[in-house]
Structures are given as C-alpha cells and as structure tokens.
Amino acid sequence: MNGLMMQQPLLVTSLLTHAERHHAEQEIVSRRVEGDIHRYRYRDLAQRSRKLANALAGLGVMHGERVATLAWNGYRHMELYFAVSGSGAVLHTLNPRLHVDQLAYIIDHAEDRVVFFDLTFLPLIESVASRISSPKVFVAMTDRANMPEAHGLPVTLLCYEDLIDGHSDQFAWPLLDENEASSLCYTSGTTGNPKGVLYSHRSTVLHTYAAALPDSLNCSARDVILPVVPMFHVNAWGLPYIACMVGAKLVFPGPALDGKSLYELIESEQVTLSAGVPTVWQGLLRHAGERGATFSSMRRTIVGGAPCPTAMTTEFQERYEVDVLHAWGMTELSPVGTVCSFKAQHLTWPTQQRYALQAKQGRAVFGIDMRIVDVDGKELPWGTHEAGDLQVRGPWVASGYFGGEEASPLCDGWFPTGDVAKIDSDGFMQITDRSKDVIKSGGEWISSIDIENVACLHPQVASAVCIAARHPKWDERPLLLVVRKPEATLRCEELLDFFDGRVAKWWKPDAVVFIDAVPLGATGKVLKNRLRDQYRDYYLTV
Template sequence: MTTPLLGQMMDVPLNVSSLIAHAARYHGTTGIVSRRIEGDIHRYTYRECEQRSKQLAQALMRLGITAGERIGTLAWNGYRHLEAYFGVTGFGAVCHTINPRLFPEQIAFIVNDADDRYVLFDTTFAPLVAQLAPLCPNVRGWVALTDEAHLADCASIAAPVLCYETLVAAEDGAFDWPVLDERSASNLCYTSGTTGHPKGALYSHRSSVLHAFGASLPDAMGLSSRDSVLPVVPMFHVNAWGIPHAAPLSGAKLVLPGKDLDGKSLFELMEAERVTFSAGVPTVWMGLLNHVRQQGTRFHSLERTVIGGSACPPAMLRAFEDDYGVRVIHAWGMTEMSPLGTLASLNWEQSQRPREAQHALLQKQGRAMFGVDMKIVGPDGAELPWDGVAFGDLHVRGPWVIDRYFRHDESPLVNGWFPTGDVATIDPDGFLNITDRSKDVIKSGGEWISSIDIENIAVAHPAVAEAACIACAHPRWTERPLLVVVKRAGKTVTRDELLAFYEGKVAKWWIPDDVVFVDELPHTATGKLQKLKLREVFRNHVLPTALGGECGGLGGS
C-alpha cells in the first residue's frame, strides 16, 4: 500500500477559545451591548469580554472544575452568559445551556443527566432554582449571574449560592487559553423532549468552530464585521443558532436583548443599536410585526433576518420583504445538527426568475450549507428523486451532526446518516421543503396531507393570527385534518369562510374537515406548536364528515 503524501501545514486545533481570542485581538474595540436583568444597558468590547472570560475560567478552576466536567447555565442573552460560552469551554470544561422554559421536573432530569457541577443562573430564575436545588443533589453550587448588591434576590434558594461578579473579580485574567484536542467536548444541548426524556447533543470544539464558519458564509447568515447582530433566539436554544460563535469569528457587533422579547422592546433596541441582522422563531417575529404595524413605523437599519425553529408562514415572509424591505432567510436545522442545516438563498440564476417564482423558492427551507449533506428516502430506505414531488424521510450527515446522544451507547444513525424525523421533498434546485414531522403528517385514505401547508394557507387569511393543523380520527379515511385557529385581535371569520379560503389553493381533499377557534395555541419551550397537546385536547373531537353528509377524504365533494 502506497503511503500518502501528507501536506506540510501547521496542525492548529480548532478550539472554541480561538473565536473570542480572534475577536479580542483583531476586533478588540467592537462593542457588545446587553440589556441587563438589572434593567440598564451594559456596554463593553470583545477585548474586555475575553479578559473576563479568562477570569471566569480561573475562577472555575479554583473551584476544582476539571476538563470534561459540565457547567450548566440558566440565563438569557447577556454578556455574562456570553462569557460563560468561552470561559467554561476555554480550559476544557463543557458549557451546558439549559432551557428554563421546560417544566422543573424536566430541567432537574437534564441537570442530573448532564451531571452538572455548578449551574450559572440569571436572578430572574431564582424561584426556579429554589425548586431545582433539592432535586439536583450533585450540583456543588449555584452561581448567580449578578453582583453582591442583587444577591438578595436569591434568598429563597436553600443551597449554596455564589456571586458571579465576586468570583470573577477575585481573578486577574493573566491566563493563556490551553491548546485542547479539537475533538474534545465543548458544549452540551438537550432536545426539547417532546417524546420521552430530553436527550443530550454533545458538541466538540471542532464541530462548533466548523459550524461557526458555515453559519458565517454569505449564503447562510452572511455575518461580517460591518454587521450589528441581535440574536432574539435564546442562547439556551441550541447556542442561539451558533451566533455567539459566528459573531466573534466575523467581528460583528453583538446586541443581546436580555429577557424582554416583546415587539416594543425588541424594536426599540434594534433602532437604538442600528441592528442590521437578527434571528428568531416565527412567534417572536409575529409580535415584532404587530408592534411595527400598530405604531405605523418602519425599520431603519434592519436588513435581514433568519427565521427558523418552525416553518415561516409565507405571509410573514412577504410582510417583511414587501412591506418593510427586510430580507428573510428561511432556515431549517435541529439540536442534533448544532443546529444549522439549510438556508433559503437565491443564486444568480434563480434571482433572475419572476418574482413569484423567487417567492416560491424562498418559502422553502433552502439548500444545504457546505458541511451538510441530505437525502430523502422511502419506506424501503431507497433514496428518492429530487423532483419536488416525491417526499420521504429526511436524512442528514456532516461534521456538526451528532453520531450518538450523550450517555447513549446505541447510535441512531442509519447507514451513516441521521434520520431527522422530518418528511420532506427536495426540488431540482436542491431546495428542501419540510412537509411535516413524521409524527404530524396526516394520512388520509392512504395519501399524505402536509399539516404545514394547511397552516400556512390559514395564516395568510387577514383574520388569522396563528393556526395549527392536526389529524382527527375518521371512520372512512382513517385520518382527516382539523384546523385549530387563533383570530387576530378585532377580526372576525367564520368556519365556512375560512374553509372557502382554501378553494383553488390546494387539492380539494386536502381542505380541513372542520375548524375550531381558540384563544391561544400551546407551544413547546422552543416556540414550536405543541401538537401532541393539541391532539390530546381534541382526541374526542367528532368531525362533521364522520357523521355522514359530506364525504371528505379522497372522494370529497
């Protein structure tokens, strides 16, 4: 066997600490702006962020933390949380971001499963920590992300509480980031646990840095040092989609909104800090758009936004682009993918097509970014064609896709590919279109109906604020679609008017059999529609077509 000729390049490991070190050295005066839990605006620079991150690393080592041990965080988007991203991982420990919107029992399971040694928390979560502390006996201490003056907010916690600012102030920051094996663990994120217990995705330094490179590509988030970036997506939700890593890689200004994510608060912060780029889930953007509409104002600096977490309704995409001149980048990914997988961006040829054809592409989840490969497979596991018609189970692979879950010996991979649980099509342009989660697709008379398509049409109606489509049992067709709707404030629409709205937009047998109006829809801790709960609430709902009269299904009249 011939010995390969090796390249003669430096072997420099990809470490997460290199991101903040680069920003501090080459973008040292670029600002990081945070709306603090204490209520004021905090400002400092990347250079100061790295200095304090090093002080945090020293403090944790003084507390006895060693490489590989997990440090949990229960915190909003703020500068102290950002310091934890680098101070924890920089010396080899693992930063474990925890979603505080989960039920306390779920959070306790996650903390115990991760075996967190310390947990850093914002003082708004002090009541939650008071509940968690007795359930998490292996946590050595809870660190309040505040100063001594605000420690009184944590008086209810019957466990050791340390003050973050006191710990950091005791160190000098005279510390060099160690060179770590790039395959060693850096960050730990848990799935939202919609079925069974949440499972951990344990990222490596290598995967995290590669993901940051991928996220920064022009056809992805396209971050640059000229951007002012406001991640609305929480830092406890899959590392804020990689923005805390990609922003320092690019040298972009960071604007961290804290706990106030209502439309008014976000708009005011965006305008004050001249934000050019943002990212978040559709439910957040719904509140922002409503505020802008009600105030009769416009965005003066915002140029583009990534919308992901769940499918972006076409009506929202058009509102941002047509009414406010903000480019929407529709994205798809998942915790198991660090999370970015695809983003909708037009190439030169596609940008020359008629406007409606462009919109049709941008409403999809987009092309795979470099580093991610994808395919759709049928029930027999054979790959299906990229014709935009055939749909099947979506599988992915790549250097930032998990091989197995934390503390799980068995790998979920199928022939080296990760099965996402999504049902999708891929068109000849290579654009992914998620038609449903495999557990949400509606199987009517042996044919599949996309609940996402049904929902997107509903929210395009001017009287509909939000909609969810779920399957209801049917004696003839097995399942038929039920539409659950929240009306816009001050608007009216009837069941029959809404069903008539579908005429000519989908095949007749796709039209829902019934509509139910509710005051609000349940959401998961990451802002996605909680269809499992909806199915429980409406499991005994009787569809009109199940009583005779209308046929529904494939033979619908």
C-alpha cells in the same frame, strides 16, 4: 505524501482570541436583567473570560466536567461560553422553559458541577435544588448590589462579579484536542426524557465557518447582530461564535422579547440582522404595524425553529424591506442544516414564484449532506414530487447522545431527522411534515404544513395549526385550529372558502376550530401532540 501544513486544533477559544486581536474595539451591548443597558468591547469580553476561567479553577472545576447556565442572552452568558469551554470543561446550557422536573433530570444526568443563573430564574433554581440528587455550587449572575436572598438553596449562593473580581485576567488557554467536548444541549424532550447532544470544539468551529458564509447567514464585520433566538438553546444558532469570527457588533436583548422592547432595541442600536422563531416575529410585526413604524437599519432576518409562513415573509419584505432568510436545523445539527438563499437565476423569477421558493427550508450549507429515503430506506431522486424521510450527515451532526444509554440513532451513517421532505432539482429542501404529523386521508397523504401556510395568508388569522383528526369514513381528515387576530370577526365558512383554488379539494379541512392560543414548547415550537390529544376525536363527536 502528507501536505506540509501546520497542525492547529480548531478550538472555541481561537474565536475569542481572534476577536480580541482583530476586533478589540467592537461593541457588545446587553439589556440586562437588572433593567439597564450594559456596554463593553471584545477586549473586555476576552479579559473577563480569562478571569472567569481562573475562577472556575478556583471552584475546583476539572477537565471535562460540566458547568451549567440558566440565563438569557447577555454578556455574562457569553463570557461563560468561552471561559467554560476554553478551560477544558463543558458548557451545559439549560432551557428555563422546560418543566422543573425535566430540568432536575437534566442537571443530574449531566452531573453538572456548577450552575450559573440570571436573577430571573432564582425561584426556578430554588425549586430545582430540592429535586437534584446532590448539592451544587450556585452562582447568581449579578453584582453585589443586586444579590438576592436565597433561602431555598442547600449551599451558599455565590455572586458572579465578586467571583471573577477575585482573580487575575492572566490565563493561558490550554491546547486541547479539537475533538474534545465543548458544550452540551439537551433536546426539549416532548416525548420521554430529554437527550443530551454533545458538541466538540472542532464541530463548533466548522459550524461557525459554514454558518457565516454569504449563502448561509451572510455575516460580516459591518453587521450589527441581534440574536433573539436564545443562547440557552443550541448556542443561539451559533451567532455568538459567528460574531467573534467576523467581528460583528452584538446586541443582546436579555429577557425582554416582546415586540415593543425588540423594536426599540433594533432602532436604538441600528441592528442590521436578527434571528428568531416565527412566534417572536409575530409580536414584532404587530407592534410595528399598529404604530405605522418602519425599520431604519434592519435589512435581514433569519427565521427558523418552525416553518415561516409566506404571509410573514411577504410582510417583512414588501412592507418593511427586510429580507427573510428561511432556515432549518436541529439540536443534533448544531443546529444549522439548510438556508433558503437564492441562486442567481432565482432573482429574475416572478414575485410569487420567489415567495414559493422562500417557503422552502433551502439549500444545505457546505458540510451538510442530505437525502430523502422511502420506507425501505431506498434513496429517492431529487427534482420529483416524491417526498421521503429526510436524513443528514456531516461534521457537526450528532452520531449519538450523551451518556450512551441509547443505541446510535444513525441509519447507514445517516442521521434520521424525523422530517418528511422533498428536494428539488436545485437542491432546495422543503419539509412537508414531521413524520408523526402527516395526515393520511383515504389512503392519500396531506401536508399539514401546506394547510397551515394557506390559513396564515388570510388577513384575519394570527396563527394556525393543522392536525389529523380521526374520521369515520376517511380514517383521518385535516382539522384546522386557528387563533384569530385581535378584533377579527372571521367565521369558519369564510376561512374554508378561502382555501378554494389554493389547495386540492380533498386537502381542504372539513372544519375550523377557533382557539385562544397555540400551545408552545420550550423552544417555541408548536405542541401539536397536545392539540392532537385534545381534538383527535373531533369528527367522531360532532
């Protein structure tokens, strides 16, 4: 016998409709590319999104076609989130940090119908336009007063504000199949061509539910949320959708992501929660530290995209009273997989024991199942010291890639993440390495992440990367590459001595190389492959 419940599809537009009805007066604040601060409310977002949906129909965008964005975090970008997906097309967010050839490949591969872009990216758009196979409709996300001259485009450049002003705000969101595609995001493609991950309306709404929970990102109508993580990459970790669901105030930083700009926005708008990658938070902490500043409102920050060093967690919590939520996910996971939220018994643990727990990536949010397996695919037990290949499954985990050129990545119904991890008896997962980054020295495994975390504890270290370098005796040995803090005088021997008592003797790197900067990829992740190419023979040449 079936349950007697209404059948209501889970659609992205249901989030916007809810926000308009129940949180109409809540603010959305954006620092614009034009340099000023823009303010409006959820009712305005909903009204303009409907006008934009009509404008898309006027441009001839058909059901299921892709509409691309090349934009910072801002209110116009959020309008596209709902107008495109809600009208039955597919929102395709482009990452401006990718190489122009990769962008051209992605636009062609996705067969984007229209490309919306912020003024910052006009030169990039002009470069891309000469590389794509067919002309597109290009729309500059600005008003008539700020419209640029564009001589490098094969078609007429449209103005965003003119486009929507010419249309009615009356639009009935179609009742779509919840399993239809809502948005598309390509992996960063550090090896080979980027691959497209196609999210559905159902997967997006379920992800939003789970990510907003108290033991996940813990969002509510009382929050003021600043997504520093970009809307052009896995939907800013779902925060724009979450804000609509719970009715939180949203603050968008636009292109200004330096420490000073972020700090001023956090204080002026009384931000309570923010989210970003460790490299962004390093700039914020440096700015606050140099000025002896404090945070008057921010009480939580979500750190993901790369392992959060214990030194960063300590500084946030002890110096600024800002709790750190360490999270893990992937483009293929929409992206949230785990969040390091304490259970009741952990609150009474000694400080250092709690910090050790916070260094883990955390517990799976409801909807995500995970396991670790050995090289033969046999599941390994939790609560031991065994590490294995991390696999996940769930209703917002990708089962394949857009275009279908590749075979399904699934292994017996599980998605292989490419991470090597341990899971403790409480279900807290800790990534010990990427499968391609683990160091095998003399037949024994060494975690590059553990080495990096210890190095970052030194007060004169700004950032550290550990790679496997070929060795004449041990096959591989860890090599530590370090960026010193400004004015630091740290020497190699001093840093190596710092490892004594903190790691096993045979884990201790044999050498330290000081570098000017750590190379970062399109999503803010460290490009270890580039450093390996440069330094993999270090021990063979010294």
